[in-house]
Amino acid sequence: MSSAAGAVSWVEGASGSGHDVDHLPMAVVVGAGGTPYVGVRVGDLVLDLGRLTGDPVHAAPSLGPFLARGPALWASTRASVVEALTDPGRRARVEPLLAPVADVAALLPFEVADYVDFYCSRQHATNVGRLFRPDAADPLPEAWRRLPIGYHGRAGTVVVSGTDVRRPRGQRPSYGPTEELDLEAELGFVVGAPSVHGTPVPTTAFRDHVFGVTLLNDWSARDVQAFEYRPLGPFLGKSFATSISGWVTPLAALEAARVPLPGQDPPPPAHLAVAEPAGYDVAVEVVVDGEVVSRPPYAATYWSPAQMLAHLTANGASLRTGDLYASGTISGDAPDQVGSLLELHRGERFLPDGAEVVLRASAPGALGGRITLGEVTGRVLPALTD
Template identity: 65%
Template structure:
């Protein structure tokens, strides 16, 4: 029997995509350290596919029925495969990727580091969930090596950046080379299942009609590239080289016991961002660097909720598609050991070396009274590639 405290019991049952010995990819559910082959167990064609997209597109009622069917099969003793015998893959085809900046603690810390003589939060920050569009094609599954990116950098006041020189009139001159300020961002990602129509905003209360599940996410960041390029249009090459997500997608239904009140929002957001107390998720995060836990950020301290992020993402009539991924931005709490990026933990003095391995782990209250363990996010830094 599966240990109910393993984090992958019957109250969790996350979805993933697996194959055996190079065979066809198909949808499975994790139970303990074993995998239930849903395609073989049910005969349903949408589960005999190399991604979760076909299942996700069918909507909440089918999600509910599938979850119940998987649980019934496992309770009846359905045959499962050892996790060690399967190969895991990217669980869904990423349609679009949007990353938010939803932690007040993170945004304040970054503002103090980058703009020490100004207010840390920009005037719009408490009126809307700030975000940027990322690159869907470089979202990769846990365990994929992260090659140190290259790009343009210029001299800054930070001692960790290399000298680049300037023109006779004092203007900065960039150089091209590997980043020296490679960072992580411990985040939570939300996976869209049911699409919306172009021109029709998704209401604040309709989150559960569209969002299929949650993944752990590491938004790798090259801080020196980012600092040079982000004005005036925002992050580009400093972010687009890799975003790592977990192999397992936790269904929103498995997080029913994790919903909690977030800190009060002041000023009161505009009505389309939802009335009353803002609800978020009580998810604990653990950041491990080279085998040592360096931070434990709590998602329950976030300022903007996932429901508000989706409402704002579509407020202008932009549609969402099956497979869209939107992320929370760095999760940071008020304490020094709750910061979700190395930029904050080490205040810009140290970053990732080649060979460094980062592991993000997540847990949340389960509906069965214990805790569930979300899929981990692992990545090792490889040296920059030479032309």
């Protein structure tokens, strides 16, 4: 249960909003003063966490030092913020530490150490398999139901929401600008506490290492991807840009959103077994040029984030502070629940230059309403000319 359960904030406009004290997402923001600081959003305001706590870890220009300290500090910090924002007796001291969210810009919230993207929606994997391998008897790869399939992306091309994305070039098979630029609506999971190299992380330790969740757009050049992906999987078709929100929603804010997985057949091996509820009820919206084109449900995703983490480390690979791993495209059963244009338009329509993509999401909160995750935006720029 969130420490915010039953609490009422004195911050005007916070109660009942998507940024009530049951949410409290964190970001690195910069305002008129020009110095980045760690902020916590409540209502339409941002709390300067370093000035509230006096702890230097909260005054750093990155969430990294805070994330590295682990779940005990995560929990105590959250409890301190809830208390500060709900105790009327502290209002006079805390209110000067708040700034309008419209007056600050959210930066890339942490230095991305490693980036791994999974492929965990059965519906998405089936849809893409039918499009890319139409002659295959089974559209899913042989191992798909037995482990969470993923690939390593490039940490250096993860960008914060609002960053323009230039149309990439690649071989398809001739070399040139992609003609099939796509979006992928995903959730990203942010690792805080590192692990020991050589020691796998069990599914039961998921919350010991993962701090929170961010919306993520895995931009994709489908024609490049289709030409290059056999036998080793995606590479340049994916590595040019991945957009994340500047705001990270703590896992603690998603306790009320936990739901059982849709069912796994065959049962996963022992090291990937999870206690239910292991999924999350996060409702996503995909908006292209102001029009909602799809509403993917994360609750339909086959493999859980705890299983992704366990598989990622099953061979002894270690976690580092700032590791980011993504769910893969989120798709549901209905035609308007797919998380990519490839599925939505069956490979016939993609993103033109100038298109603006916005991902939004919400989830049940501990106070009975819904929390609103930080959105992800990006506009497509033309390819560079020769």
